[in-house]
Amino acid sequence: MDTNLIRRIAVAVVAIPLAIALTWYGSWPFVMLVAVITVLGTREVLALAGHAKVEGFALTASIAAGALPVLSYAVLSDHPFVLVWSSAWRDIIAIWLMAIIFLALRNRTKDQQPLAAAAITVFAVLYAAALPTYLVEIRHAFWPVQSWPGTAMVFFPLVVTWVCDTAAMFGGRIFGGPKLATEISPAKTRSGAISGVVAGVLVAPIFTIFVFPSLGVPLTLLPAMLMALVLAVVGQAGDLAESLFKRAAGVKDSSALIPGHGGILDRFDSLYFVIPTAAICYRLLGLL
16 A cells, blocks of 8 residues: 555544544634644745745744634633723734734845735735634534534535545546646646536535434535535635645645645645635525
8 A cells, every 4th residue: 555645544543533522522622723723824834935935924923823713712702802802803903914014124125025025924824824713613603512513514514625625536537638727736637626526515415314414403405515516616726726825836745744644734725715615605504
């Protein structure tokens, strides 16, 4: 068996049960998991920019990235800190932005691209932290601590994405044909993309027949299939976006953090688009 595949399986055997357990429990352990993901992803975006000779401000970005999931949960759980945040959030954001500009002003020459450094710092937080922070809302907007329904709400879009990605890979290998986006990701094909969408949609009946009814999640077949269709499409767009970033940086993986998988960006590529889209869909369906 391929060594890389063995590493992937070994990581999955440990990571998936741990992720399910933390998601089921919810509360601060789950929030801390999301915060770790947001901080590491943000730093990987800045590392990609570094390959393109743009050095962002890692500490300032990391603080904001880690704070977003915490603030989101504080708001959802009516934590006393919400009183401070609700009255001063605009001032806090303004101070953070001014801090970035101050860092760009200090010891930055034209050759160090201060405008690009400030821009990538803000982008890294918005992309790799603000988008996955929607996981906190999906888990805790309605469901309490230690909740299987809340866990199912989180994992439905994740499973759709994982199935879509796997089917797209194998569908492309089996059917071949025209490329999907040659300049961005030469290995991806249109047949693979179609295979991924079809497989992703087929996840919906599994959840609506075997999972959601027993847990009391009021998501029926047709809305779930439409949601899965949207998630499968935007997920592949998210995958291409991350491929574009890596191509611009001239690297194969965003990091070597996860054995056999690459970095956080490599594992969350599709999910950066899928997670906020899932939250929007749930909200439109009255589930958030």
